[in-house]
Amino acid sequence: MDPVDVQGQSQSSSQSQGEVCSSLRERSISENSLVALLQGMQGHVTTVELRDEGWAQGRLQNVDAFMNLRMRDVLYRGHNMGHTSKLQDLFITGRNIRFVHIPDHMDVLQTIQTQLQRIHRVRTFNREGGGGGRREYCPKKK
């Protein structure tokens, strides 16, 4: 399966860095797995190595809970290509990822915590509607 085909398996819409997916299901998946780190890396330039031996180097535009990626300004080399192509926009299905290189300057722990805080903020924002907001989980007893 060619990893660059667009697959409609997730509902994530295009979001700028810092915005959290509005789907409850995706938020739950992200906050319980290391995908949160990749989501925190949105906006950074990275190299993604694919399952089929190709790689793509560019700016992570959006990562969803299933690790599907959108990248911008990408240098892409497929497994059977001897040359690299420059692509403005690239979608990679999560299943086709083998590795993601993490930039040296990135603090892994801080990135994950920041992303978890963003998810938490979205959840509490929903609850603050005077009790009329949708409750996502039982209130914590203080």
Next chain:
Amino acid sequence: MRLILCSNSMADEVEQQPSTNTVEEPLDLIRLSLDERIYVKMRNDRELRGRLHAYDQHLNMILGDVEETVTTVEIDDETYEELYKSTKRNIPMLFVRGDGVVLVAPPLRVG
């Protein structure tokens, strides 16, 4: 500080290292290897050796100071001899997707 993303609770805050140190399930064995150097066998004849910084229930991992070894077998056309070649490279910090991981172990010692 260790960051553990728990799969059995809706964590609304980062949880510190759990107070229990007993090994209850196989993933706990990996927890024992946090911050240690480990050996990871992956699909497609790949091996990684690096320091385990983080993992999750899918075995997605973050490894630091990684050495990746790719092993290929070439067969001589005439003698049908098997020639094993390995290619290595180093990566400072790597996110590994869990579905490629076959096994996780302490680094192999020679002899």
